[in-house]
Amino acid sequence: MAEFKEISPNAPMAEKALNWVDNRFPLSKLYKDHLSEYYAPKNFNFLYFFGVLSMLVLVMQIVTGIFLTMHYKPDAATAFASVEYIMRDVPWGWLIRYMHSTGASAFFVVVYMHMFRGLIYGSYRKPRELVWLFGCAIFLALMGEAFMGYLLPWGQMSYWGAQVIVNLFSAIPFIGPDLALLIRGDYVVGDATLNRFFAFHVIAVPLVLLGLVVAHIIALHEVGSNNPDGIEIKATKDANGKPLDGIPFHPYYTVHDIMGVMGFLLVFSAIIFFAPEFGGYFLEYNNFIPADPLKTPLHIAPVWYFTPYYSMLRAITGEMMYALIVCVIVAAYLGATRAAISSTLKAAVIGGALALVGLMLAIDAKFWGVVVMGGSVIILFFLPWLDNCAVKSIRYRPDWHVYLYVAFVLNFFVLGYLGVKPPSLIGERVSQIGTLYYFGFFLLMPWWSRLGETKPVPARVNFAAH
């Protein structure tokens, strides 16, 4: 607790007011710690805009969302009509609604870019593991938020998308069917489901999301930002204890970020005004048909940001299970023969693998599809402990590591593309290979990230003044 600070009675009014507040609330301290004396590396590049952009989109979604709830009706009988009412009759309602619907896609664009940035520059490595974990939790909450929000317009895609995803839970052995019933609140997706998804979408998940964002930023400001070189700027300080390669967040990055925000808003506005449906990718055409529980649209696909995971779900067929069983057996064999672990641990590896193979044979491929889909997101949480590379940033990794990352990104796009397409034989095979690559990339990372010759990491960041 700080000492009570007296100030000269002749001081200007503003100074006295600030002093009064500072004696009761750490206003100046917060301002210094998080803005004027928060030192960020000076070599941030384009990819570092996406953190602040996620924040911008979050605020925009909350504000537009609040205004939408003033006209929207969470009732299966009137929901679809109320959205059309917002679009046609509410003054400027169409703008608010398009901002919100385009904002959802924009949110995922900026968050994916933000995660990609963290992935290639090693921003998840020690000491930033918790920053990464909070970030992954935000991503998970965001997926839930987007999924539940998509039910609210009560169109055909809303309805059948929710039907499919809720039924994913019923694939869990023993408790599954009851769990799905608990989520729906009815035997099929209906009014009860819509009403509760509305409650989760507008209050429960946003509260969690905001809490996680605060935790994400507190953790970040505790350890300091990483940078494209993956060099700790706190390691090289000047006589005053300020990092030599750091600049105060305010005014340098606040002004810098305004430029990023302008660039983002240019693109964002162009989409809102000229292509709000974005060719059926941001708002699917089938969602302009009211929900009909008796008829599934001929082609149903989730919105683009879920499609890579959806592809992996579809990839798990009865045949694929045999490929996965082979993978488990090979992994157990290598673990038992090559890994430097005690013999009891090796016995546990073999026992665990045998039990897993038994379960894989006993339980339907449907359940394992759900496991794979869930696992593809959950595996991100483990990234800080999977990466064994001697350097953080991709700039100093062996060249062939870069190719692995390029292949990872391309693979993610291919999976995403296949997820919007109707099922096909060739697509199924490609997505199966893609699924194996996606998981192989992460699960084999402890091994491959160690290999190869890393490049020498300089003591100071690369930065050319402009």
Place this chain on the structure above:
Amino acid sequence: MSETTVDTGKRTWLIATGCAGAIGGAAVAVPFVSTFNPSERAKAAGAAVEVDISAIKPGEKLTVEWRGKPVWIIRRTPEQLDALKQVEAQLADPQSMRNPAELTPAYARNQMRSIKPEFFVGVGICSHLGCSPSDKFQMGPQPSLPDDWQGGFLCPCHGSTFDMAGRVYKNKPAPDNLEVPPHMYLSDSRLLIGEDNKA
């Protein structure tokens, strides 16, 4: 503070009251979680549906709603019934042996999966993730289907295929055949879905 010794008696009581509080908190969660369950109104909405089937021509399908789900009544043509025998080797569960208690009432555990060979009554919800499969009654090659297609259903969501008796093909995401709801014929033209006289 570090000099003082731990008062074990007090600590025991702190742990005991802490546990009691935690149990109380968990108990409070029960009514909250229970509100997620289907309401009494939702449970009561599952009444049986009576359908007039006299107007269905061979090869046609009628969809009615029962418990919020689509129930199909299909009057199969002789060719479609013949095809049921031909495709048997490609099916995952041609005899309806899996989960028979939930999926196939005893009177439908036959090759046609029906009481009357001509009429198939089934819940049009894919056993994979609950989409409603679309009609692909026409035989022969067509998109998303094998070239020797004998007529049936294709689930648009994940590509599972079913024959004209709602039996799922092998190596598809859907594990089970389509559900046959409890049903019985009140007369030649009146069908009751949701109740049977074997219960």
